[in-house]
Amino acid sequence: MSEGIVYWLQQMLNALQLGSIYALIALGYTMVYGILTMINFAHGDVFMVGAFFCFLAATYLGLPFVPTLLLTMIGAALVGALLERLAYKPLRNAPRVSAIITALGLGLFLENFTLALAPYPKHIPPLLENVTWDMGGVSLSSLQVIIIFLSLGLMFLLDYIVHRTPVGMAMRAISWDKTFVPLMGVPVDLIISVTFAIGAGLAGAAGTMYALAYPVIDPYMGIMVGWKAFISAVVGGIGNIRGAMIGAFILGGVEIMVTAFFPSTYRDFVAFTLLLLLIVVRPYGILGKPRTQKV
Amino acid sequence: MTNLSPAIQLDVRDLEVHYDGIRALHGVSFSVPKGEIVTLIGANGAGKTSILRAISGLTPYTGFIAFENQDLRRVPAHQIVGRGITHVPEGRGIFGNLTVQENLQLATWQRSDKGEINADYDRVFTLFPRLRERRDQPGGTLSGGEQQMLAVGRALMSRGRLLLLDEPSMGLAPRLVREIFRIIVDINQTGVTVLLVEQNANMALHIAARAYVLETGAITLAGTGRELLGNPRVKEAYLGA
Numbered sequence: 001m002s003e004g005i006v007y008w009l010q011q012m013l014n015a016l017q018l019g020s021i022y023a024l025i026a027l028g029y030t031m032v033y034g035i036l037t038m039i040n041f042a043h044g045d046v047f048m049v050g051a052f053f054c055f056l057a058a059t060y061l062g063l064p065f066v067p068t069l070l071l072t073m074i075g076a077a078l079v080g081a082l083l084e085r086l087a088y089k090p091l092r093n094a095p096r097v098s099a100i101i102t103a104l105g106l107g108l109f110l111e112n113f114t115l116a117l118a119p120y121p122k123h124i125p126p127l128l129e130n131v132t133w134d135m136g137g138v139s140l141s142s143l144q145v146i147i148i149f150l151s152l153g154l155m156f157l158l159d160y161i162v163h164r165t166p167v168g169m170a171m172r173a174i175s176w177d178k179t180f181v182p183l184m185g186v187p188v189d190l191i192i193s194v195t196f197a198i199g200a201g202l203a204g205a206a207g208t209m210y211a212l213a214y215p216v217i218d219p220y221m222g223i224m225v226g227w228k229a230f231i232s233a234v235v236g237g238i239g240n241i242r243g244a245m246i247g248a249f250i251l252g253g254v255e256i257m258v259t260a261f262f263p264s265t266y267r268d269f270v271a272f273t274l275l276l277l278l279i280v281v282r283p284y285g286i287l288g289k290p291r292t293q294k295v
Numbered sequence: 296m297t298n299l300s301p302a303i304q305l306d307v308r309d310l311e312v313h314y315d316g317i318r319a320l321h322g323v324s325f326s327v328p329k330g331e332i333v334t335l336i337g338a339n340g341a342g343k344t345s346i347l348r349a350i351s352g353l354t355p356y357t358g359f360i361a362f363e364n365q366d367l368r369r370v371p372a373h374q375i376v377g378r379g380i381t382h383v384p385e386g387r388g389i390f391g392n393l394t395v396q397e398n399l400q401l402a403t404w405q406r407s408d409k410g411e412i413n414a415d416y417d418r419v420f421t422l423f424p425r426l427r428e429r430r431d432q433p434g435g436t437l438s439g440g441e442q443q444m445l446a447v448g449r450a451l452m453s454r455g456r457l458l459l460l461d462e463p464s465m466g467l468a469p470r471l472v473r474e475i476f477r478i479i480v481d482i483n484q485t486g487v488t489v490l491l492v493e494q495n496a497n498m499a500l501h502i503a504a505r506a507y508v509l510e511t512g513a514i515t516l517a518g519t520g521r522e523l524l525g526n527p528r529v530k531e532a533y534l535g536a
Contacts, residue, residue: 166400166401166404169393169397169400169401170401170404172390172392172393172397173390173392173393173401175392176390176391176392176393177388177390179353179384179388180353180384180388181373182351182352182353182371182372182373182375183351183353183372183375183376183381183382183384183388184373184376184401184402184404184449184453185373185374185376185377185402185404185405185453186373186401186404187371187373188373
């Protein structure tokens with residue numbers, strides 16, 4: 001293969017890995033927005049908490065990869081559902097700004113609570129034997145393959161849940177208008193908790209994968225990644241699940257391409273500028289539609 | 296003291312509803328006998344919708360509501376349908392992003408009798424062939440008349456013994472209004488009790504066995520449908536005579 005093609009394939013692979021992680025987190029933002037039209041700004045910190053659960057499971061419990069991943073997802077899901085019950089549910093009929101401030105406060109709480117327990121960055125032990133294959137000049141690591149396929153698997157699973165199961169149907173009904181959903185016999189509060197739990201569980205999985213790819217973790221790791229996942233969700237069309245995935249892969253791609261051409265310090269600046277321009281052209285995002293509700 | 300006679304299916308006593316400190320209902324009492332069509336008529340804002348919302352648990356209230364001798368006061372909204380009360384809300388409450396089939400399926404959330412559910416789909420699609428043609432279309436793409444049919448179809452899917460209908464004629468052409476009222480009578484004849492809230496007082500009083508007139512949050516007149524059709528005050532205020 002020519003050097004140019006090898007280079008681009010390599011970059012695309014990297015973009016796919018980064019995009020997968022953004023996508024898993026972006027899904028949580030978009031699902032919560034979809035049913036409550038609320039941005040859960042603490043969601044990036046749930047991703048961070050997931051990475052710390054991964055650390056606890058891998059070091060203190062000495063668990064291998066699969067149980068660590070499952071435990072992390074369950075732990076993060078519980079944290080997500082708990083945040084909703086304790087902090088957001090009491091504010092469901094309060095002004096929108098109260099929920100936003102609460103979300104920001106929860107994020108700070110999670111960061112500083114973790115900081116109190118873990119004042120120094122933590123190292124994640126290598127849970128997986130990392131093999132690197134050379135495919136005609138493109139290097140592919142087993143970790144990359146696992147991250148990409150596991151993320152895609154989780155995304156397909158979520159898509160299936162939302163579009164093909166009764167719980168997913170209830171979520172979509174709530175996202176249309178939750179006023180009359182109880183008349184169908186659907187327990188709305190339970191479905192909202194489940195939605196938060198699923199979104200947080202996916203962020204937990206992202207935390208584990210991120211920690212495996214970049215094995216030094218700290219309590220502030222969720223801020224930038226969280227913002228980027230949020231922007232992915234907005235670019236894709238917030239509230240739209242497939243849009244969040246598309247937005248995340250676009251953002252991953254843009255970031256990798258920028259670092260291919262410019263100094264790496266330009267990455268976030270150029271990436272965010274491009275995304276702002278996209279929002280100017282398509283204010284509702286790629287797959288988003290203006291909310292039109294029939295009376 | 297409740298002292299319910301077995302024929303009374305729904306008993307409402309001293310119902311009060313407040314919205315942001317404003318009293319929408321001041322002490323409404325009435326009852327619905329099993330198997331009848333009972334109608335509440337009144338102008339916009341008289342409190343008709345508030346009564347239905349209180350019965351189905353969507354709105355907090357004070358007072359007493361019992362269904363089939365069971366106190367409903369502490370029952371959460373999503374469990375009311377499981378008790379046998381189906382509410383077709385004002386504006387129909389169709390989920391525009393769900394297909395026709397999914398809208399019907401959602402109403403079976405509290406049911407577990409799969410075979411019976413399939414039989415009910417057939418029943419709904421036989422009653423409303425248009426819905427069968429459009430079963431995979433999003434509910435939001437249906438016309439107003441089709442949405443009303445879907446709302447009634449959905450009510451049948453939850454197999455309530457009491458059907459609360461909020462303005463089923465709203466926004467429909469006269470021919471469709473007559474069809475909807477014919478279907479309401481048909482459903483009632485299968486043994487389902489109907490509590491009908493309507494602005495179209497003429498149609499409602501013609502099919503109702505019993506009727507109540509609601510004015511600014513209180514019941515001011517009661518009688519059989521026929522009696523109220525002949526009442527001069529009702530004629531003047533609601534029948535445009």
